[in-house]
Amino acid sequence: MSLTSGRRRQIILGSSAALVSAPLAAAQRALTPSQMLGPFYPVTPPLHKDNDLTLVDGRSTRAAGQIADLSGRVLDIDGRPLAGLRVEIWQCDANGRYRHPRDRGGLDEDPNFQGFGHTITDADGRYRFRTIRPVPYPGRTPHIHAAVFQGGDRSFVTQIYVAGEPLNDRDGLFMRVPEALRPLLLADFVPVDDPVAELAAEFDFVLSPVLAGLFAAHTA
Numbered sequence: 001m002s003l004t005s006g007r008r009r010q011i012i013l014g015s016s017a018a019l020v021s022a023p024l025a026a027a028q029r030a031l032t033p034s035q036m037l038g039p040f041y042p043v044t045p046p047l048h049k050d051n052d053l054t055l056v057d058g059r060s061t062r063a064a065g066q067i068a069d070l071s072g073r074v075l076d077i078d079g080r081p082l083a084g085l086r087v088e089i090w091q092c093d094a095n096g097r098y099r100h101p102r103d104r105g106g107l108d109e110d111p112n113f114q115g116f117g118h119t120i121t122d123a124d125g126r127y128r129f130r131t132i133r134p135v136p137y138p139g140r141t142p143h144i145h146a147a148v149f150q151g152g153d154r155s156f157v158t159q160i161y162v163a164g165e166p167l168n169d170r171d172g173l174f175m176r177v178p179e180a181l182r183p184l185l186l187a188d189f190v191p192v193d194d195p196v197a198e199l200a201a202e203f204d205f206v207l208s209p210v211l212a213g214l215f216a217a218h219t220a
Helices: 004-008 166-170 172-174 179-183 208-219
Strands: 067-076 086-090 116-120 128-134 144-152 152-160 200-201 205-207
Touching: 086 128, 116 128, 144 205, 152 172, 152 179, 152 205, 166 172
Parallel strands: 067 200, 067 205
Antiparallel strands: 067 128, 086 116, 086 144, 144 152
16 A cells, blocks of 8 residues: 555545545545646647557657656545546656647657546546656646546546655645645655556545545446
8 A cells, every 4th residue: 555545544634724524633534635737738639649648659769757657546535436537647748848839948848758648447446647757847846737527527636746756845836735635645656667667656536525426426
């Protein structure tokens, strides 16, 4: 069990400080904190819509950076899996550049990095992506944007941060999260014995009863 997953079973908290639903001492599970969408959500998602961001159609070379598998589950507050939900991630490439017209940082774009991917949770609520360990760029600590939604409505958005990353303590958006909730946005990127991926990380999304009930109604 990862540190993040274990912490989720110790406390019940809302998606922000204003939504704390029980004292820490008496709580059992935590909701994943939400965060802002950010300016670089794809204007037009790429045609190669899949869950491997490290390979681009028509190119044989994988993306630069440390290849990493990111996986986990989408759950309700009682630990029940939520199947059939669309999970998206998007992030900058190993150069710190987003595939987005508003990213004008002057950095070269990695043509082998897809930048955006999506998948559908299985019967156990599981999802999986192949991507790269996120890297910093001016003003931000390494992070991966993530969204979980049903149909055309983006119902939940957050950001996944790297556990143990020193830049986290200087990142304005991460530090804006109440201290007790910050571990819920962290994922450990650990070395793995894999022919492609150097690292693997797990991150569970725990959704509020309102969102979980909405998703269940759509997928029943």
